[in-house]
Amino acid sequence: MKDTKRGYQARFLKRIDAAGGGGTHSGNTDNLLWLRTAGLIGWSVIVPPLLGIALGSWLDASFPAKFPFALTLMLTGFALGCCNAWRHMKRVVEKKDGK
Numbered sequence: 443m444k445d446t447k448r449g450y451q452a453r454f455l456k457r458i459d460a461a462g463g464g465g466t467h468s469g470n471t472d473n474l475l476w477l478r479t480a481g482l483i484g485w486s487v488i489v490p491p492l493l494g495i496a497l498g499s500w501l502d503a504s505f506p507a508k509f510p511f512a513l514t515l516m517l518t519g520f521a522l523g524c525c526n527a528w529r530h531m532k533r534v535v536e537k538k539d540g541k
Contacts, residue, residue, distance in 0.1 A: 479534050486530065487523040494519030 498512030505511075 475534070475538075479531070482530060483527040486526045487520070490519030490523040490526075491516045492519070 494515030495512050498510065498515035501511035
């Protein structure tokens with residue numbers, strides 16, 4: 443029974459490869475890689491400014507100043523998030539080119 447199951451799986455995988463269906467067996471994982479990368483970049487750009495706004499709002503309420511902490515920390519978080527996204531994209535592209 444194992445041989446029949448193995449033969450069926452092999453034929454099934456050959457049909458998937460011939461049809462061009464993505465997945466791990468056809469070797470077409472680029473779409474998934476770029477989708478994961480886009481998600482990671484989106485989160486790495488948006489989370490630091492939100493954290494900066496939260497911390498800045500608390501600092502504004504606790505320690506009044508002439509300049510708004512929330513705006514300053516939001517812009518700092520945005521800059522750090524963009525730098526982080528750029529570094530990640532650079533690693534992904536270098537890894538892809540190295541293969």
